[in-house]
Amino acid sequence: MxxxxxxxxxxxxxxxxxxxxxxxxxxxxxxxxxxxxxxxxxxxxxxxxxxxxxxxxxPTIKKNRKKYEDLPATQVDKESGKALRQKVKDNAYLIYACCSAIVDGLKYPEFKELVAKATDKGIWDYKGLALNYVPYLLVTFHDMFYAKGSKLRDDRFYVILEPGINHLDDLWNQPGFIKQKIWKVSPEKGVLEEVDILDYLDPEPNWFKSAKRWLKI
Ligand SMILES: [Zn+2]
Incomplete structure (x- = not known):
């Protein structure tokens, strides 16, 4: 629906x-x-x-949601994977803050689990994966973000990528074919929000972006 x-x-x-x-x-x-x-x-x-x-x-119909963490890569690159792991470590808080901004609040244990999932599946080694994609990718690995878990979330939702995606690395290696977006989808209400994938790490949540205009400075 x-x-x-x-x-x-x-x-x-x-x-x-x-x-x-x-x-x-x-x-x-x-x-x-x-x-x-x-x-x-x-x-x-x-x-x-x-x-x-x-x-x-x-994938706006819940039963069609893919397990994105299981999507294979067309190519892996162990050397750049090593470098990316280091970047993820160095920027762990920033990545956590970006994920949290995207999904309106993320608990640290949830974040930890998403990172572990990426590590288990060897996703850091997927060729061409750049740091700016990491937060968007991690939130697609979570089955459901519940409204109960956040003060800012009114509806439960899951996060999807474009339906045509068969290899996870198509997202960053085929930007002309795969939309550079993710969508938050409620099982009850359908698409709640479209989120653009930015080419930099942006930890600022939308509510703060609008609220800060009224700061008395
Ligand atoms: Zn559709």
Whole structure:
């Protein structure tokens, strides 16, 4: 189920209600680009939403979420892996802060587990992996971020990469083909937020970015 879609005419993301008010029946999924159909409520309590159709493999449907940590690499490079491990060690707090900013609060034990997962799978050795991708990658390895675990999170969500990705290193080695984005997806509400992958480590959460404008300095 999804509550927002790309308007095919303007390319802008709009809410299901917006489509309904304009009698538009079909939108495009912002993640897999396929047409999704607006469904009006069939019973009281079911609000207007988008439907992917039967057999869709879009990861906005929870059962389709890939275990990204299990995706293989096309190439490994042990030498650069060694250098990256050192960079991750040297920047561990910054990487933790970036992850925390992306997912609206991350507990240290959760972070520790994600790093251990990356190490177990040998992901540091994946050819071409640069430090700026590390936080985005780590948060995709987590099964579910619960609302209960954070003061800033209203909905539980998981994080996905573009559905076409078959090799993890395509994300950074094929930037022209694989969108440089991750999405936060709620099993109940669909896509909550699209997050751009930046080419630098950015530990500043969105709430702080907007709040700091009102600092009296
Ligand atoms: Zn989709």
């Amino acid at each position: 999804s509550f927002r879609a790309v308007d095919p005419d303007s390319g802008a993301i709009q809410e299901a209600d917006w489509f309904h008010e304009r009698r538009k029946k079909v939108g495009l999924c912002e993640v897999c680009n396929s047409e999704i159909e607006l469904r009006a409520e069939t019973s009281i309590g079911t609000s207007i939403h988008f439907w992917h159709g039967k057999g869709s493999s879009c």
